[in-house]
Amino acid sequence: MRPAQATIDLKALCLNYQLASSLSGSKAIAVIKADAYGHGAVECARALEKETKVFAVAFLEEALELREAGILNPILLLEGFFEECELAQIDQYNLWPVIHSHWQISAIEKAKLLKPLTIFLKMDSGMHRVGFFPEDIPVAYYQLLATKKIANTTLMTHFARADELEIDYTKKQYSAFQEVANKLNLETCVCNSPALLAWPEIKSHWVRPGIMLYGASPFEHPQHSTNQLQPVMTLQSKIISVRTLPQGESIGYGGLYTTNKPSRIGVVAMGYADGYPRHAPNDTPIMVAGEKTRLIGRVSMDMLTVDLTDLPQAGLGSDVELWGKNILASDVALLAQTIPYQLFCNIKRVPRRFTS
Numbered sequence: 276m277r278p279a280q281a282t283i284d285l286k287a288l289c290l291n292y293q294l295a296s297s298l299s300g301s302k303a304i305a306v307i308k309a310d311a312y313g314h315g316a317v318e319c320a321r322a323l324e325k326e327t328k329v330f331a332v333a334f335l336e337e338a339l340e341l342r343e344a345g346i347l348n349p350i351l352l353l354e355g356f357f358e359e360c361e362l363a364q365i366d367q368y369n370l371w372p373v374i375h376s377h378w379q380i381s382a383i384e385k386a387k388l389l390k391p392l393t394i395f396l397k398m399d400s401g402m403h404r405v406g407f408f409p410e411d412i413p414v415a416y417y418q419l420l421a422t423k424k425i426a427n428t429t430l431m432t433h434f435a436r437a438d439e440l441e442i443d444y445t446k447k448q449y450s451a452f453q454e455v456a457n458k459l460n461l462e463t464c465v466c467n468s469p470a471l472l473a474w475p476e477i478k479s480h481w482v483r484p485g486i487m488l489y490g491a492s493p494f495e496h497p498q499h500s501t502n503q504l505q506p507v508m509t510l511q512s513k514i515i516s517v518r519t520l521p522q523g524e525s526i527g528y529g530g531l532y533t534t535n536k537p538s539r540i541g542v543v544a545m546g547y548a549d550g551y552p553r554h555a556p557n558d559t560p561i562m563v564a565g566e567k568t569r570l571i572g573r574v575s576m577d578m579l580t581v582d583l584t585d586l587p588q589a590g591l592g593s594d595v596e597l598w599g600k601n602i603l604a605s606d607v608a609l610l611a612q613t614i615p616y617q618l619f620c621n622i623k624r625v626p627r628r629f630t631s
């Protein structure tokens with residue numbers, strides 16, 4: 276069997292959830308959209324179902340996968356619904372849609388429901404993707420109430436720049452939001468992971484941690500507040516071939532690395548088809564046999580190469596950690612000019628193994 280795999284530490288997931296919960300002092304909705312950021316939504320939900328009251332996914336089909344697996348918690352649909360006909364299943368399966376557009380309110384007016392809905396009404400306070408402008412929220416809210424099909428409304432918004440600590444965009448979004456929330460006297464739901472970790476003065480009844488549950492930092496640079504996070508995913512494999520090359524030999528596609536001295540090169544069963552980023556440059560850290568070394572040469576579809584010249588104890592069959600508790604996914608992401616969110620979501624083909 277090919278040795279590439281992703282190990283998912285469900286205990287670390289629960290500890291990260293507890294941290295999010297205690298840092299915020301609010302009701303924390305565990306965000307497990309996109310297959311729990313590549314960690315396996317059903318397994319993560321089973322690990323968290325007693326910790327959290329509510330889960331969040333992006334859309335109906337993601338929620339139905341959890342219902343089919345026997346998850347009973349309410350599930351927030353962050354993107355709401357796309358077609359009127361989805362309301363029947365939202366109603367039937369106790370899903371909480373985000374309402375961000377007028378047409379959705381009309382759809383609720385027309386719908387025949389078994390019971391009133393719990394909804395999250397979305398305000399656009401500065402992200403400028405979806406949601407009602409602050410001045411349009413009261414009308415939208417009263418229209419929803421007038422349908423008599425709403426059991427409970429929480430007012431929500433989403434931050435665009437909460438990971439940027441030196442600007443006040445987040446505070447501006449929050450004060451625009453809070454002004455309307457105070458007037459309507461509704462429960463609120465605001466913080467994503469970066470807001471929860473970096474803006475303790477921002478409070479809401481509900482928070483929506485995602486990336487921090489998986490133990491990765493949402494910030495580009497190290498922050499004190501992320502020290503307690505525990506990486507959940509370990510992407511690992513083994514050395515499947517070793518060769519010694521003289522000085523001046525180039526390695527892999529495009530000859531991206533040339534040996535500057537006699538070198539020992541290890542080949543790892545891991546490539547971009549598994550989700551390791553093709554844009555990771557030479558010198559990206561990789562752990563082999565418990566020691567840090569570096570990626571050299573271009574990442575191929577199924578393999579990549581590492582420098583073993585200074586690791587005489589490493590060889591055929593040595594364990595490799597691409598990211599995990601020793602090599603942080605956020606460090607690899609930064610070097611590959613992306614974010615840990617994308618690294619995790621791109622994980623495919625490698626079997627997942629769960630530990631608790």
Ligand SMILES: *Cc1c(COP(=O)(O)O)cnc(C)c1O
Nearest residue numbers: 306353433467468483484485486
């Ligand atoms: C994905 C998402 C979150 C979680 O964001 P993180 O940065 O991963 O914590 C929160 N709210 C909304 C609306 C989202 O789409």
